[in-house]
Amino acid sequence: MGDRTVTAARGVADLSVDWCTDALGAVLEGGRVVDVSTTAVGTGQVADTVRLTLTYDPPSSGPATLVAKVPAADAASRAAARLTRTYEIEASFFRDLAPAAAVRAPRCYDAAYDPVSDDYHVLLEDVAPAEQGDQLAGCPLGDIEDAVDELALLHGPRWGDETLLDIGWLHRTQPQRIDETVALIGQCVAPFLQRFGARLEPATVAVVERFTPRVGAYLHGWPRPWTIIHGDYRADNLLFGGDRVVVVDWQTVGLGPGPFDLAYLLGASVVPDDRRRHERDLVARYVEGVRAHGVQLDDEVAWTEYRRCSFGSLLMAIVAPMLVKQTERGDEMFIAMADRPARQIADLDAESLLAD
Numbered sequence: 431m432g433d434r435t436v437t438a439a440r441g442v443a444d445l446s447v448d449w450c451t452d453a454l455g456a457v458l459e460g461g462r463v464v465d466v467s468t469t470a471v472g473t474g475q476v477a478d479t480v481r482l483t484l485t486y487d488p489p490s491s492g493p494a495t496l497v498a499k500v501p502a503a504d505a506a507s508r509a510a511a512r513l514t515r516t517y518e519i520e521a522s523f524f525r526d527l528a529p530a531a532a533v534r535a536p537r538c539y540d541a542a543y544d545p546v547s548d549d550y551h552v553l554l555e556d557v558a559p560a561e562q563g564d565q566l567a568g569c570p571l572g573d574i575e576d577a578v579d580e581l582a583l584l585h586g587p588r589w590g591d592e593t594l595l596d597i598g599w600l601h602r603t604q605p606q607r608i609d610e611t612v613a614l615i616g617q618c619v620a621p622f623l624q625r626f627g628a629r630l631e632p633a634t635v636a637v638v639e640r641f642t643p644r645v646g647a648y649l650h651g652w653p654r655p656w657t658i659i660h661g662d663y664r665a666d667n668l669l670f671g672g673d674r675v676v677v678v679d680w681q682t683v684g685l686g687p688g689p690f691d692l693a694y695l696l697g698a699s700v701v702p703d704d705r706r707r708h709e710r711d712l713v714a715r716y717v718e719g720v721r722a723h724g725v726q727l728d729d730e731v732a733w734t735e736y737r738r739c740s741f742g743s744l745l746m747a748i749v750a751p752m753l754v755k756q757t758e759r760g761d762e763m764f765i766a767m768a769d770r771p772a773r774q775i776a777d778l779d780a781e782s783l784l785a786d
Contacts, residue, residue, distance in 0.1 A: 438521075438542040439500040439551035442468055442480055450484060453540040453553050454492050461491025471497065472562065475754040476511050476681060477520075478502050481556060495556040496539065501549055502755075508548070510753030513614075515599070516681035517550035518543050522599045523680040524552050527658065533584035534674040560672045563665030565763050568701040571708055573670050577695060578712055580675045581663060582719025585688035589725045590655030594685055600658070602684055605650065612646045615745060618752040625751065629765055634772035638748065640781065641741060647785040653735055656685045662746065663691040665699040666763070689732060690739040692716050697771035698743040705770075706777060737778040743771040 436453045439445060450463040465485035472479040482496045501517065502508045511517050521543035528535050537555035544550065563569050569577070588594060595601050619642050627635055641648075660667070661682030669676040696705050696712060710733075717732045747768035751760065775781060 436540055436542055436551075438544040438547070438549035439498070440547070440549045441500050441503055442478055442498075444500070444551075445480070445482060445498055450482065453551075455540070457493075457539060458486070458491045461486050461488055463492070468498075475750075475757065475760055476502060476507050476516050477550075481558075493539075493556065495558070497536070497554045497556050499550075499552045499554070504755040507754045511681075512548045513753065514682075515602075517548055518545065518599055519683055520552055520679075520681040521550045523683045524554075526597065527600075527683075528680075531584065531658075532587050533580055534676050535680065536676060536678060554678075557669055557672060557676045560669040560676055563668045563670055563699065565664060565666040565699060566759075566766055568704065569665050569668075569699050571704065573665075573668075573675070574695070574700055574708075574712065575715060576670070576675045577663075577668055577699075578692065578716050579719055580668075580677060581660075581688075581691055581695065582716055582722070584660065584677070585657045585691070586720040586723030586725055589657045589688065589720060589723065591657070594656070594658065600683070600685055603652065603656075603686070608649045609646070612649060615645050615749055616642065618749045621752050622748045626761070626765055626768070631769050631772065633776065634769050637744065637772045637775055637781075638768070641744070641784075644784050645745070648741065651785055652690075653687050653738070655687075657688050659684055659686040659688065659691050661686075661691070663695045664743070664767075668699075687735055687739060688720065689713075689716075689735040690742050693736050693739040693774070694742040694746075694771075697740055697774040698767045700770075702770060702773045702777075705774065734783070737780045738783045740771060740774045740778055740780045743767050744775070747771075 445466060445468060447463045447466055450466050463484055464487045467483045468480040471481045477499045479497060479499050482498055484492060484494060486492055521541040524538035524541040528538055536557055538552055540553040542551055661684050662679060667679040669678060696709060713733055713736050717727050717729060720727055747764045751764045
């Protein structure tokens with residue numbers, strides 16, 4: 431990306447031939463984009479994602495296709511993005527952390543964020559024919575094992591790295607910011623139950639009602655050491671079919687305990703019977719993966735923190751649908767993201783680990 435300055439995109443309409451030429455910059459080595467077409471891809475609800483098909487002069491000066499993420503056209507989704515800083519976070523991840531990260535994220539050709547307008551873009555490698563996992567159907571064991579291996583590559587190299595606390599956009603776990611998050615969750619619980627309560631399993635509703643008064647203590651008590659966590663590590667944000675799993679949608683990346691992402695993945699993206707059957711083995715696989723990076727992680731400590739972190743997907747399911755544009759698939763996904771981890775919480779007796 432270098433030191434070039436490309437105006438942050440306001441939306442898909444900004445992705446013109448001139449804009450693409452500027453964004454690709456030195457990659458073109460004097461060439462230019464002469465034609466671009468866009469096709470919507472993905473199922474994201476906070477930003478708009480399109481595949482760009484590009485023609486160059488001279489021909490083959492750059493990649494034939496790219497994927498661009500830009501601000502959502504939907505006003506509610508865009509407002510939610512500003513509230514949760516998702517555009518700033520994703521552009522910052524690709525600018526500051528992705529170049530040195532061991533995890534397989536798409537190559538980023540350009541990233542920009544405007545803090546005044548909240549405009550942004552990330553211009554990414556197109557990894558087709560890799561395909562998005564199926565959040566609703568759940569992932570098969572082989573895909574989940576690959577996703578666990580990739581997660582260890584995200585967490586292990588920066589495990590306990592105190593320099594991460596100096597990255598302002600990444601370190602959002604100060605007490606005041608946690609209090610703001612707790613307040614937001616509290617505002618979302620009632621409308622969440624109003625919209626979904628009749629469609630949720632009764633046990634899920636009961637977990638939500640018991641957990642809500644304890645959210646503050648839960649978030650303030652996140653155990654250390656911390657590392658870089660994805661924050662929304664689930665099937666819809668993983669692309670399968672290539673040599674490695676490709677991890678996308680870095681809009682929620684932050685600092686936290688590594689087992690958070692692991693519990694989130696297994697709770698939200700694996701059907702409960704499969705999770706119960708393979709859970710211990712998958713946690714052990716993750717532990718071995720981070721140990722390969724010199725991390726000293728005890729098996730039982732990892733298991734306890736995995737149990738403690740099993741509330742993460744449930745919290746996302748409560749907050750996210752209240753902030754973004756409502757869709758039929760989105761509703762089905764959020765129901766699964768609540769019901770499955772509620773069963774996980776019960777199976778693991780995770781509520782016994784909560785502070786009063």
